[in-house]
Amino acid sequence: MVEILLSRSVETYLLMAALAVAAVGLLLLVALVRRRPSEVINKLQGALAAIEGRFEQVEREVREELVRSRQESAFGDRQMREEMRSASGQLTESLLGRMTEIARLQKGQLDSFARQLAGLTALNEGKLEALRTAMDTRLQSLQAANAEKRDQMRAVVKEKRRRPWKNAWATPSGR
DSSP, rough: EEEHHHHHHHHHHHHHHHHHHHHHHHHHHHHHHSOHHHHHHHHHHHHHHHHHHHHHHHHHHHHHHHHHHHHHHHHHHHHHHHHHHHHHHHHHHHHHHHHHHHHHHHHHHHHHHHHHHHHHHHHHHHHHHHHHHHHHHHHHHHHHHHHHHHHHHHHHHHHHHHHHHHHHOOOOTTO
């Protein structure tokens, strides 16, 4: 894009220079034609040679300017790529550092959670063991009470079997 702008401004410059030279040449031609034709031709040839020399010099300068412009553009592009590469590297390092920090924080939180979970598990195991012991104790006492009542019932049934004649004489209101 810079080359197009430079080439347009150079073309404009060259066109203006060529027009100025042509105008000067035309004026000189008119002035010389009024004088003597051979002198006019000699002067025109000299002026034309000078114009050609100046034109070649301007063309050389324009080409040199274009070469310098291309070199500067290439240098600027190279610097831009290096800056982008450097910025990308810095961003990568920054992100890596932050990710490492986040991972460290998460590990700390997970370790804390694991300790809390272990404590809660131990507490629950203790409560379950206490509940199990209480249930065993209660079950044993119920079994003992049931065994005692069973023995009492057996004794009553045995007693009733042994004396069946007492049951026959018993009054319904006596029961």
